[in-house]
Amino acid sequence: MKKILVIQGGGRQNGNTAQLARQFMKGLEAAGHRAEFLSLNKLQVNGCIGCNACRYGKPCVQKDDFNGLVPKIQEADLLAFASPLYFWTISAKLKAFIERFYCIAEKDEQPPLGRYEKYPAKDCALLMTSADNFFWTFEQAVSYYRFTLVRYIGFHDKGMLLAGGCGDTNGTPQIAGTGHLEKAYRFGKEIYPE
Numbered sequence: 591m592k593k594i595l596v597i598q599g600g601g602r603q604n605g606n607t608a609q610l611a612r613q614f615m616k617g618l619e620a621a622g623h624r625a626e627f628l629s630l631n632k633l634q635v636n637g638c639i640g641c642n643a644c645r646y647g648k649p650c651v652q653k654d655d656f657n658g659l660v661p662k663i664q665e666a667d668l669l670a671f672a673s674p675l676y677f678w679t680i681s682a683k684l685k686a687f688i689e690r691f692y693c694i695a696e697k698d699e700q701p702p703l704g705r706y707e708k709y710p711a712k713d714c715a716l717l718m719t720s721a722d723n724f725f726w727t728f729e730q731a732v733s734y735y736r737f738t739l740v741r742y743i744g745f746h747d748k749g750m751l752l753a754g755g756c757g758d759t760n761g762t763p764q765i766a767g768t769g770h771l772e773k774a775y776r777f778g779k780e781i782y783p784e
Contacts, residue, residue: 599684617778723754
């Protein structure tokens with residue numbers, strides 16, 4: 591059994607991204623994993639201010655909800671990042687959450703690949719929704735995910751579900767008619783093969 595933290599970085603409470611994340615969680619739970627859902631819409635997580643007061647093992651000086659989330663992050667085997675596509679990348683709320691990982695870094699005397707710190711070993715996954723479904727729709731978001739979370743922080747990529755073509759952003763969620771919810775369920779159920 592794995593512990594999974596699903597972090598929704600924006601979108602409507604019952605919108606396309608929330609529905610995708612919930613189906614992913616249902617798949618995880620069907621496979622016997624324990625999943626917890628965090629909505630950044632309901633939490634205050636400010637972006638990093640680069641003051642370096644947190645460096646190595648000290649809590650962030652900002653008095654928002656992030657410090658209370660650090661134990662959950664550290665206990666999780668997998669962090670699944672769920673975001674609607676905003677201006678061709680992940681939401682600002684999710685980016686602010688990721689920036690704050692700076693305070694969970696540890697000093698690394700032998701940094702690989704130009705890094706000067708190390709982060710806890712975690713698996714990660716990306717779940718995204720968008721109205722558009724062009725060949726380039728998720729290019730910037732995927733680039734950020736791969737560079738920041740996988741290459742720099744060093745998390746282990748367990749895959750992505752890029753759910754394009756979910757309909758007009760001003761209307762009711764249309765993800766139910768796309769097949770993406772079934773894919774999300776399977777993704778969650780099969781992310782850790784037996």
